[in-house]
Amino acid sequence: MTPLRRTIAATGLALVLAAGGCTRADDTVQAGGLDATGTVTMDQQLHDRLPEAVRARGLIRLVTDASYAPMEYFAADGRTIIGFDADLAGALGDVLGIRVEMVVGAFDTALDEVAAGTYDGVLSSMTDTKQRQAKADFVDYLSTGTSILVQRGNVKGITELDDLCGQTVATEKGTYQEEMLQRIRAKCGAAGMSIHRLVTNADTLMELRTGRVAAVLQDYPPASFLATDERTSAFFQLASDQQYETGLFGIAVAKDDTALRDCLRAALQRLIDSGTYADLLARWELSASAVTEATVNGG
């Protein structure tokens, strides 16, 4: 081959590749999918439908209690919030073309803060329940049940919810599990049940670790994480593989903020459709808890 022919051939090849590449990019990358650099692509229409105030502010503020690994918790520096919820918030922000910020706050007062307008929503592994729907609308993003977490060795022999009767049990204040425990205690009769309601999930685990309570009732994902993570598995285990009262985790949004709610739902649907959602779940080993469709107030 002469140098000239070589040049012509190389140029031709480059043109073909360039043309093919362009076509494919136009056809296949939808909003919520990943572009060539691995970034989630933005949906301009959704961005345009965001509430005026949010767009003006340039960010969506979601409150969270970051003591619920692997859903949301602090990195080693004590400042960065990581976990599936943090990743999901980031991906939603990418689709909407706006920054989504996770702010640390107390769980039991979070809905009130949203209602009061301090934050735009709650993203803190909050179970979507009828009672809570009275205070907020939920964009549901995860399906999971409740587990019983006990000390490693399970000396109290707790295997099911009824075994909690006569025991001291801890739960985070304002959670779905707090409500569950109250329902169980009502059926315990004379044996009764002592319930420690604490401010953070970390507080409940501290009590379980130090033996002040026999069990902690919490969602399956963080309970499973604690029972398998090498730093905590020496101290905690699941009482059984059973998940109770399966429900949905939802992003709580103020009832009057339907625009934001619909945007978040649409954005979540984009992520589900593009496969990004499944990918994020897989990263935190939560694939079993996937939802197939983004719903509002599905709980």
Next chain:
Amino acid sequence: MFPALIVSFFDVWRPPRRILNPDLSGSIKWHMWFPRVRRRLPRVRSSSRLFATYAAASLLPVVALGALLLQDYRGDAAAQGREQGLAQAEVIARMVIAPVLNSGGSSTLGDADLSRRGLTAEQFERMREATQIAVYDGSVQHLRVRGFTGRVIFSDDGSTGSGVPVSDPDFRSAASGHPQARVVTGRTRTIRVMRPLFLNTGQSVGVLEVYLPYQRIDDRLQAQLVHTSKRIAGGLVALYLVLGLLAWWTTRSLSRYAADQRHNALHDALTGLPNLAAFRTWAEAGLAESLRDGQPGAVVLVDLNRFKEVNDTLGHHAGDELLRIVADRFRARLGERDILARLGGDEFALFLPGRTGPEAVALLAKIRERLSEEMVLDGVPLSIEASFGIALFPEHGGRLEELKQRADIAMYQGKRGTADIVVYSGDGIGHSHQWLVVQAELRHALERGELVLHYQPKVNLADGEVRALEALVRWQHPQRGLVPPGDFLPAAEHSGLIVPLTEWVLRRALTDQVGWSAAGQQWAVSVNVSARNLEVPGFPELVANLLAETGTPARRLVLEVTETALAGDGEAAARVIGEIAALGVGISVDDFGAGYTSLSHLREVPVDEIKIDRGFVSDVIDDPRSRAIVRSVIELAHGLGSRATAEGVETAEIYRWLVEAGCDEAQGYLIGRPVPWPQVAPEFEVPKTVSEAEGAVR
């Protein structure tokens, strides 16, 4: 005797002076038999230099290793101190500070910076209670809880203006989650730790600045450092010693190996004697020195007789053993300054400085005696003899090669003769080394017809009539002119070239005979025949054929044979001579009385003529004993029915005496010199008898 003593005194006295002499090549020769001593002087210096280089080169990495180890250890100790500080600070943070910060319920959540949030009065009081004992007893020197802006929320002494500036890298690092420890030196040595403060949720809310006493830890670390340094130093010294030992050992084996190599290059592996190369080097040095000092000496070549037989019959192993024994026997007799070398095979060379010819011969005689003592090889008792050829310096030359060549000539002469120890004698064998040249040239001379025959007449004593001509060969050399027979006949005899030469002479002489017969002369022709000719099969046939070719009557040919030829292989020679005599050819015994003849040979061989050696003939006038011998030989000849012919007749007086003694024929310069046959005078005028002469005068 006395001069010899002086010489030996000087010999004894001189070595020390030479050892002091810085010229080391001198000492090499002197200590021939003490190779270790000889090698040590020059080598010790170079091997010690090599060792010093090794030692210096290994010192460098050892010192570097030591420095590195110490530096590492020092670094490790400091890091250990910091780690300890960090661990201590973490315990304080987790067990003292964090519980206080966590207390007080949900009010702690939300705001992540202590700078803004501060402590509640209750928390502040709990913090003071938790820390005051440690602060008071000095377990903690200072303790400050600070927000991210640097605000002091709590301090051990209640002050709020103190503390590390926010811009300090340690503070910034701690604020972003990474603890830092640093040793600071104030009145005492202290570890300052800056670390983040976490709530139980894992959230970072501020920075803990704590100062822990380090002096005690430091003292302990220093003590450890000193201790370890000593150990390292000890270990390194040991390592260095080992390295030094290895270096010393290596250099020593290297220099030994090198010395062995050098030794092997210069010595014969079988006997351990110096080899040819070494002999050349050392003997040349010795020769130069002797010549400079005006000292005599000898170069001797030795060849064992019948060594090949030993090798062939008893095997190489026995041959090797023999050589070793011989080498030992040689050594036993040699002096310190003498050099003995094995040149190869069964050939040895000796360099004997400071000895005159007789001294050298005496020494060799002793050696020969020792050598010839019986030895037993493989159960076979045998005694070995050797031929010694001696060349002396300065008489026989000043160059080693020249001396060796002459010693070689002398040795071969000894091998041919009966003497074992032969000193080179300039004249007699001087030509010997030219023999090869002569032999080569003689071959060409035969082909090119450079040889001519001269004839010397042999007359009847009574009437002076020429009876026969003796053919004598002359060499008309293109460069050297007429070469006398003595210069080339020995070489021809030695090489076997004498056989074709004699045949040529015989053919030529018979042809010439035809010539003078045609000229009317009835002379017979005498041809000298070598013993070698008699050994060649078919020689009688050759003679018969030549006679037939030339048509010469057999009685006109006389073959002269020396006594020695007859004595050689007696029976065979006698048989051949008998065959020739049967042809009718005359047989003459040449040079009778000079060699040795067993008289029995004369009885067996049909002799026509006995030629009395010139040695007796020339003395007959003066020496009554010669006269007696000559008369007896004449008598003997006549008794055997032969003619008696006197050789070397040079004066008329002798001639006359011979006539009176009854001798038959005569030959000599008086009668005629050897000339080409046409110049031979047909008549010789017989000298008058004394009475006749007197009468004539009167």
